[in-house]
Amino acid sequence: MSANATILKGRTGDWEIVMGLEIHAQVASNSKLFSGAAVGFGAGPNEQVSLVDAGFPGMLPTLNRFCVEQAVKSGLGLRAQINLKSQFDRKNYFYPDLPTGYQISQLYHPIVGEGVVEVEAEDGTFFNVGIERLHLEQDAGKLIHDLSPTDSYVDLNRAGTALMEIVSRPHIRSPEQAVAYVKKIRTILMYLGTCDGDMEKGNLRADVNVSVCPVGNYDKFMETGDFGFLGTRCEIKNVNSFRFISQAINYEARRQIEIVEDGGKVDQETRLYDPTKGETRSMRSKEEAQDYRYFPDPDLLPLVLEQTWVDGLKASLPELPDDKRRRLMDQYGLSQYDAIVLISEQAKADYFEAAAKGRDAKLVSNWVTNEISARLAADNRDFSDNPLPAAHVAELVELIETGVISSKIAKEVFDYVWKGEGSPSEVVEKHGLKQVTDTGAIEKAVDDLIAANPDKAAAVAEKPQAIGWFVGQVMKATGGKANPAAVNHILKAKLGL
Amino acid sequence: MSDLTKLTLADAVDGLKAKTFSSEELTQAFLGEIASANPTLNAYVEVTGEKALAQARASDAKLAKGEGGDLEGAPLGIKDLFCTEGVQTTAGSNMLRGFVPPYESTVTANLWRDGAVMLGKLNMDEFAMGSANETSAFGPVVNPWKAQGDDAQLTPGGSSGGSASAVAANLCLAATASDTGGSIRQPAAFTGTVGIKPTYGRASRFGMVAFASSLDQAGPITKTVKDSAILLKSMCSFDTKDSTSLDVPTPDWAASVGQSVKGLRIGVPAEYLIDGMPEEIKKLWEQGVEWLKAAGCEIVQISLPHTKYALPTYYIVAPAEASSNLARYDGMRFGHRAEEFTSLDDLYAxxxxxxFGKEVQRRLTIGAYVLSAGFYDAYYVxxxxxxxxxxxxxxxxWGKVDAILTPSTPSAAFKLGDKQIDPLTMYLNDVFTVTTNLAGLPGISVPAGLDSKGLPLGLQIIGKALDEDTVFKVAGAIEDAAGFVSKPAKWW
Structure with missing residues (x-):
């Protein structure tokens, strides 16, 4: 992955992709945006629906203060402008999953305005993505078509759930950047506790606006702000995994290039990504686009926030990923790469810090990001659900640092510890894995070896690199527990090197 | 015992407390009147006799123990816009025919809390859209008043026509109503009753079928100013279920009625003297000014220069909100659903x-139009x-005056069917009343006299936001001075 813009070769020339993303993140909240109904996964159909959600006559929305707090926290996490005055608008359209016939959203005056997110690409470089806005809105319910051949069913459990829509500027230039951007937003929201980031459950999903233009036009757009330099965009919906985001963009960019190179015009439309076919297809064209007749919701007063309240939230924010990355590098002397891997999950970074106290941080980082990450992944767990106490990692690294075990034996020790056989010291004791630093024992092993292999000992004088065979044999004889440095030293002396 | 039905709310409550009569007797009296009058006047769309009697008996039990709320045992009519738990609520529409809400509006819940008895649900223009009660799916309400020497049936006004007619014809002690552009005050003026729309946010809109959220307010229609003060106090409350509800105390307005208005400055707005205003209305207005002057008020000529834009503004804002508020009536979860359809869109259509009736469809169409892309800025914004x-x-x-005096309506009650053909003429009925809805101010209509045909006319007093107190004082002074005691001769 790199921070570079993708350039696609066409028949008539080179093209670049320009993208803006709309991320819908479900607000982590126990109740809905405008009703007291519970929010949760796994409830039976229509079990989490209030009369407000179902749009009964005379029912009125009342704003959930906690959802507002979550949105403001998210805005602060995106280093964006918090609008002390915002307003809810109605987006009007008919659909059976929308009981009131309108979605309450924030078109004209969103709660959060401009911001910038610094995104790290995997090659270690960074790129900035402008945030246009973050606004609060209601989710719709769900239609179920496969229960009956003739009827459709409506489940309103999700109707009225609070979403944050985070709209980026068209600053994203490659599928890799798009993925990295979504990951970054997801990480920030998860750090803040404002969205659980669960993409499988649809709690974080992205719509991608894709357009293509001849190479060079993007820079002109950035200089002038003139969208005329960019191609016509299509909005791709239903890209609910990192893999799909990348696939959908690649397909869509190619499709648009072909149209333009064939002398055609890209229609501005909404397209749906079909993951089984790996293609996008038209959902509705601009002509079919509905007129949503947005207007301020007269049931809700403008939302006015106190600066002191916002300041209080700001002061209570956890350390954000960017700050944590910089601190881990400064405080522990970690490489940028290590720091980025550690901060990708808040619990991972916390775990690292808990284990790294007073230990070799690089070594701890290696254990956390390699062995432990791999084991957790194999068990389909993450660091928030990590059975291994950080103290065990600290102890393991201490045993290596103090020469009680070698790095190689450490892997064996880790195996036992992971299986739950006890702390690293207990495991070392129990399985007799202590490194042999007793030179007498090593000398005896070396003497025995030379005595048994006089020809090889003679050959070493001619070919000093053949000492490796002797090291291996001594380690084998001591069950891998011999201190490799001591073995080398003694061998060299005895073989006259 | 039919005399009981002629009592004012205040006197009835006193009589109940004094055990001069029981709530059951009073309720029976009203049910009797309704049974004989309703086939003609069509004020009630549903009479809840059994519920009323059960409530009455419960009230009598409380009263016997010297307990009970401010309205204990008082039989009221409820505009069919207020959701009443377990009792059909239609908002005068076929769309909601048969809809029985499993919840109670805050306004009616407040009334039951205070001991009121519900006689039934009152007819109204469909979704409160109308000024003659002719758009109701249950047929028009008939005004108990008739012009002298003319047997033609008149409109009680709208949209709270059922409420006004029922109060004027003694089919309840008092009634709840609602006012989006004049729907309390215009029917009150047409029927010789008192009706007040309080400051926006005084009464909760929770459980009130919405027409235009930023304009809708509940209020009472009663026989006297004092009755309005009593009933309004019960109806109003701060309600966390309505975000536009005001967190303010509800004063005891009844105590203000009858207090001196000496020294109050009363504004008379030049812009309310509209072209073509009947001489009788103008005269009544002048008479009102004289009465208040005589009572010690200072009269101040004022200008409200944007008044002439109020009606067109109202007929953009109200339909716009309605077009969205009524989108929930889609045939999916409750209400009317077409039996034959070919597609989802067809099912909606x-x-x-x-x-929906024609007038509702007209306003929803206007509303969708003024909000649509390309027209939104020119109209709605x-x-x-x-x-x-x-x-x-x-x-x-407001720095110069304490209250404003205007006519309530540009005419007296007109004949049923008279203005149906021309919606614009119909919309003119709201010309004096819509301003207070747009500004969120309290406005009351008080009967002040009869026109040459013997039909009642009303004067409107507009007050500052939350200053219902002054409005009630001035209304009381007008009521006193006018000495309006006329009642329609019973013909029904």
């Missing part, structure tokens, strides 16, 4: 075409700006 100016007009005069 057919259900709504069948369920501009209307909001003008609305602000209209409110500022009032703000600018």
């Amino acid at each position: 057919a259900s709504r075409a069948e369920g 501009r209307a909001l700006k003008v609305r602000r100016r209209i409110a500022e007009d009032f703000d600018n005069v």
Whole structure:
């Protein structure tokens, strides 16, 4: 992955992709945006629906203060402008999953305005993505078509759930950047506790606006702000995994290039990504686009926030990923790469810090990001659900640092510890894995070896690199527990090197 | 015992407390009147006799123990816009025929809390859209008043026509109503009753079928100013279920009625003297000014320059909000659903075409139009700006005056069917009343006299936001001076 813009070769020339993303993140909240109904996964159909959600006559929305707090926290996490005055608008359209016939959203005056997110690409470089806005809105319910051949069913459990829509500027230039951007937003929201980031459950999903233009036009757009330099965009919906985001963009960019190179015009439309076919297809064209007749919701007063309240939230924010990355590098002397891997999950970074106290941080980082990450992944767990106490990692690294075990034996020790056989010291004791630093024992092993292999000992004088065979044999004889440095030293002396 | 039905709310409550009569007797008396009158007047769409009697008996039990609330045992009529738990609520529409809410509106819940008895649900213009009660799916309400020497049936006005007619014909002690552009005050004026729309946010809109959220307010229609003060107090409350509800105490307005108005400054706005205003209305207005002058008020000529834009502004804002508020009537979860349809869109279209009457459809169409892309700025956004100016007009005069006196309506009650053909003429009925809805101010209509045909006319008093107190004082003074005691001769 790199921070570079993708350039696609066409028949008539080179093209670049320009993208803006709309991320819908479900607000982590126990109740809905405008009703007291519970929010949760796994409830039976229509079990989490209030009369407000179902749009009964005379029912009125009342704003959930906690959802507002979550949105403001998210805005602060995106280093964006918090609008002390915002307003809810109605987006009007008919659909059976929308009981009131309108979605309450924030078109004209969103709660959060401009911001910038610094995104790290995997090659270690960074790129900035402008945030246009973050606004609060209601989710719709769900239609179920496969229960009956003739009827459709409506489940309103999700109707009225609070979403944050985070709209980026068209600053994203490659599928890799798009993925990295979504990951970054997801990480920030998860750090803040404002969205659980669960993409499988649809709690974080992205719509991608894709357009293509001849190479060079993007820079002109950035200089002038003139969208005329960019191609016509299509909005791709239903890209609910990192893999799909990348696939959908690649397909869509190619499709648009072909149209333009064939002398055609890209229609501005909404397209749906079909993951089984790996293609996008038209959902509705601009002509079919509905007129949503947005207007301020007269049931809700403008939302006015106190600066002191916002300041209080700001002061209570956890350390954000960017700050944590910089601190881990400064405080522990970690490489940028290590720091980025550690901060990708808040619990991972916390775990690292808990284990790294007073230990070799690089070594701890290696254990956390390699062995432990791999084991957790194999068990389909993450660091928030990590059975291994950080103290065990600290102890393991201490045993290596103090020469009680070698790095190689450490892997064996880790195996036992992971299986739950006890702390690293207990495991070392129990399985007799202590490194042999007793030179007498090593000398005896070396003497025995030379005595048994006089020809090889003679050959070493001619070919000093053949000492490796002797090291291996001594380690084998001591069950891998011999201190490799001591073995080398003694061998060299005895073989006259 | 039919005399009991002629009592004012205040006297009835006193009589009940004094055990001069029981709530059951009083309720029976009203049910008897309703049974004989309703086939003609069509004020009630549903009479809840059994519920009323059960409530009455419960009230009698409380009263016997010397307990009970401010309205204990008082039989009221409820406009069919208020959701009543377990009792059909239709808002005068076929769309909601048969809809029985599993919840109670805050306004009616407050009334039951205070011991009121529900006689039934009152007819109204469909979704409160109308000024003659002719758009109701249950047929028009008939005004108990008739012009001298003319047997033609008259409209009680609208949209709270059922409420006004029922109060005027003694079919309840008092009634709840609602006012989006004049729907309390115009029917009150047409029927010789008192009706007040309080400051926006005084009464909760929770459980009230919405027409235009930023304009809708509940209020009472009663026989006297004092009765209005009593009933309004019960109806109003701060309600966390309505975000536009005001967190303010509800004063005891009844105590203000009858207090001196000496020294109060009363504004008379030049712009309310509209072209073509009947001489009788003008005269009544002048008479009102004289009465208040005589009572010690200072009369101040004022200007509310944006008044002429109020009606067009109202007929943009109200339909716009309605077009969205009524989108929930889609045939999916409750209400009317077309039986035959070919697609989802067709199901929506057919259900709504069948369920909504013509006037509702007209306003929803206007509303969708003024909000649509390309027209939004020219109509809706501009209307909001003008609305602000209209409110500022009032703000600018409050330093000079304490209340404003205007006619309630540009005419007396007209014949049923008279203005149906021309919606614009019908919309003119709201010309004096919409300003207070747009500005969120309290306005009351008090019967002040009869026209040459013997039909009642009303005067309107407009007050500052939350200053119902002054409004009630001035209304009481007008009521006193007018000595309006006329009742329609019983013909029904």
